[in-house]
Amino acid sequence: MKKILTLCFIFILMPSVSYSLEKSQDYELTQVLILSRHNVRAPIIYENILTRATNKAWPIWHTNNGNLTTKGRQFEINIGSYFRSWFDRKGLLRQDKCPDSKNVYVYANNQQRTIASAQSFITGAFPDCLVKTFYRSDMSEGEFDPIFASVITDNSEEFKRQAKSAMTEKLAHLDLAEAYKQVSMILDFKNSTLCKKDKLCDLVSYPNTMIISAGKEPLVFGPLGLATNVVDVFDLQYYEGFATNDVAWGTISTPEQWKTLNKIKNGYHAVAFTTKIVASNIAKPLLKYINLHFVQRRKIEGSKLLIMFGHDSNIASVMSALDFAPYQLPEQYEKTPIGGKLVFQRWHNKKTNKDYLKVEYIYPSVNQLRNGTALTLNNPLKQVTLSLKNCPIDGNGFCHWDDFEKSMQQALKDKVFVD
Structure with a gap:
């Protein structure tokens, strides 16, 4: 009996069920929106905070602060090539010709790492085709395109109060003590400048401060912000392919350590x-x-495929605003991994003349990033089907488009302060 139940369970989980539905004559993939995080970049270092956090010498990067690395460019080309195969399998684009602006539109934030990621993706997905990346070239250096800028737009005191209160409550539910201890040991934090001169020696008990200011990103100032920058560097060293002894000075040796440390960044x-x-x-x-260019389809250009290159903060905030259900990404430590893509798909049932939504997180594993291996059907990107709380999915990951539209409209409503 156990064997029969096990076989039934395996059958339920088999991807061929979803494949058969997507490939049935009644269903057609008509439009895709990809919200992507950029690929591997050099660390973003603020005010030499990392040099004050340890007396150890940080390994040198040969890429400018925050810029996409050569490794990041090449791996995003690999991802683009893989996605072209994905488009072909789904029947989204014609395989025998280059797409034009009426079919594909690529839009990147105006930062080097996002622009270069978009251009690299195009190189892999549409080789020898004249597909261009749109980005705002009329803005000053360091200024984000407002579409991608994860900044506070409400300057009211009530909003600030409630935002800080909600952030503080969420932080209180995180158990980061062990992760903080590991960061302290790796840095030899007790001998750092921050400890000896600034008297910040205990990451576990030192308080964090929530900062909410109009026109700026929400910030958590204190141990959480500091440790997040540290873990981010360790992750990037690993992805970039630094020698084992140069990744966190050779102190991280197990997946369990990586999982524990990344609780800080995810937190x-x-x-x-x-x-x-x-x-x-x-x-x-x-x-x-x-909503305008995908849900309502009011833009002629990119009517089939819209690809947007932004940041982890974009993906995280969009998923929260739309009330995505909790999810796990196997073989990854980050909730919004480097090179990962939130793939919104509009499927049309020709028989019922109704549209459906399917959302998948398609992303590289930590080992694929580190090894930079070619992505093929035998070594595919990882893929997880997601769901929205107010857009229930069937066994194949599809929810009714009308429910998705309602979720979007709810997310776009004016602010409503909680009691």
């Missing part, structure tokens, strides 16, 4: 970008764009 993003009142505010410009 920071949860507090700063997924607290509901904050996410609903900072994601609104991006959600309005998605």
